Amino acid sequence: IEESWSESLVRFFQPFLPILMLIGIGAIYTEIKAPGFGLPGIIGIICLGLVFFGQYLVGLADYTELLLLLVGVLLLGVEVFVLPGFGVAGITGLIVIAVGLVLSFQGFVVPDPSFPWEGALLMKNLAQVLGSFMLAFLISLFMIRFVLPHLSKIINGPYLEATLSNSHVDVTIGLGLKPGDKGIAHSFLRPSGKIIINNKKIDAITQGEFIDQGTLVMIDKIEQNRVIVKPKIS
Incomplete structure (x- = not known):
């Protein structure tokens, strides 16, 4: 058969x-x-x-x-x-x-x-x-x-690259962001997520660590429209 x-x-x-x-x-x-x-x-x-x-x-x-x-x-x-x-x-x-x-x-x-x-x-x-x-x-x-x-340093992707929500302009120009600016984690960052800074919600990514929702964060650096943050140490 x-x-x-x-x-x-x-x-x-x-x-x-x-x-x-x-x-x-x-x-x-x-x-x-x-x-x-x-x-x-x-x-x-x-x-x-x-x-x-x-x-x-x-x-x-x-x-x-x-x-x-x-x-x-x-x-x-x-x-x-x-x-x-x-x-x-x-x-x-x-x-x-x-x-x-x-x-x-x-x-x-x-x-x-x-x-x-x-x-x-x-x-x-x-x-x-x-x-x-x-x-x-x-x-x-x-x-x-x-x-x-x-x-994330090599491949651009929607879950790796942090860009302005619904925008393609440079974040440093669009919102005047710079390293050292402080905000709060709007969602969990594992390692990417959303933060609120200057009353604006934007995408961000950490260098690998997990950050809980509501944690105070600080912009560590901005690379090619990617906002890289870390927990703010008080």
Whole structure:
């Protein structure tokens, strides 16, 4: 019997599903920590979409799991664009995506006690998804802390480059900003986020450290329209 295209695609996808899941979760977590819907967010959605697509081809994932993925991504979008700082919307979005991933690896929702193998499969899927989340978080924290600050000097991106909101003029000209000016963190900076300075909300980035919302900050330097800040030491 000749193998169909869908069977060939499934056979190709299966070995890569754990890796795609790990990359997808890590990329989305990185996007939340460095808000601005840049490359990590796009990569994360594509990778998780491929995971669900692969499971759909084998008949495990259905519209329910796809809906959970879309709801999770929507909540993460709210976290990035509306309520930056990794709060309720972000955590809920990740939980919804995790539930969708678990369900996409099995053909049932609640295990039937008369079929012990369903309970065992559920525990296996939970361990696989939660393990991927934990490993992805650790990798993302490393990337955010040690890699992104250095990449920001080379790669211009919406989540790395600090520019005036809805403007392309030089910040030093547009607002008269200069090193030493003081403001307050309007959102969490991990390492990028928003600050309020001179009664204006602008994007800013740290040199790698995390700054909590409401913390007093000071402009350390301005490089090519990027406002680099650090905590103000009183």
